[in-house]
Amino acid sequence: MSRKITVNLYMTLDGYAEFPPYPGSDAPSAEPGEVFLDMWIRRYESVDTVVFGRRSFEDHANFHSEAARKPSDPKFLFEFSRWLDRCNKIVLSHHMKKSEWQNSTIMSGNLEEIVSRLRSTPGRDIIVDGGPSLVQEFIQRGLADDYLIAIWPVLLGRGKSYWGSMLNQQTLKLLSVKTLPYGELLLHYETVR
C-alpha cells in the first residue's frame, strides 16, 4: 500500500486558521492534550515525513525545532522537536532557495505530481500540517487520505479560511469524534474513493 497522507487542520468553527484565544486555550500544560496526542505523538512510529507551506515551515523552524526550544518547555515538546528534526520535511515554496533546518527539502511545481512522487518514494506515512493556503490546495484537489480536524469553540469571521471552492465533490467517512475539555472537537474523517 502506498504511503497514507493525513492533513491536520486546526480551525475555528467557521473554518479560519488564526489561533484565537478562548477560555482554556492558554491553560498551561506539562502533558500533551488529546489533539497533540492524536495529531503527533501517537503517529511518531508510522510517520516519517511532514509537508509544510513555506510560512508554516518557517513558523515550525522558529518554534518547534530542538534548537528553538526553551529549557522551561515541557518534556513532550522536546520529544516532539527531536522527532520533527529527524523527519523528512518537505517545504512547498516558489521562492525559497535553502533551509538550515536538517532533513528539509524545498519543492515547487505541480502539486499532484509532487504528491504522487512522495507516495511512490519508499517511506512511512505523511502528515500535511499547514498552513491554510497549502492545506486548501490539498482539500480542493482531493489529495488527502484522511483529515484530522481540531475545531476551537470560536466564530472568528476573519483571517485565512481553509475552505474554498472544490474541483469535485469529496465524500468523507467519519471515523471518530472526540469532545475535549474546553469545548473543542477533534474529528477524524477518511476520504471515500
Ligand SMILES: NC(=O)c1ccc[n+]([C@@H]2O[C@H](COP(=O)([O-])OP(=O)(O)OC[C@H]3O[C@@H](n4cnc5c(N)ncnc54)[C@H](OP(=O)(O)O)[C@@H]3O)[C@@H](O)[C@H]2O)c1
Ligand atoms: N491554524 C493552523 O493550523 C495554522 C497553521 C499554519 C499557519 N497558520 C497561520 O496562517 C498564516 C500563514 O498562512 P499561509 O496559508 O500563508 O501559510 P502556508 O500555506 O504555510 O504558506 C504559504 C506559502 O507556501 C508556499 N506554497 C503554498 N502552496 C504552494 C504550492 N502548491 N507550490 C509551491 N509553493 C506553495 C508559498 O510560498 P512562497 O511565497 O515562498 O512561494 C506560499 O506563499 C499564519 O498567520 C499562521 O499563523 C495557521
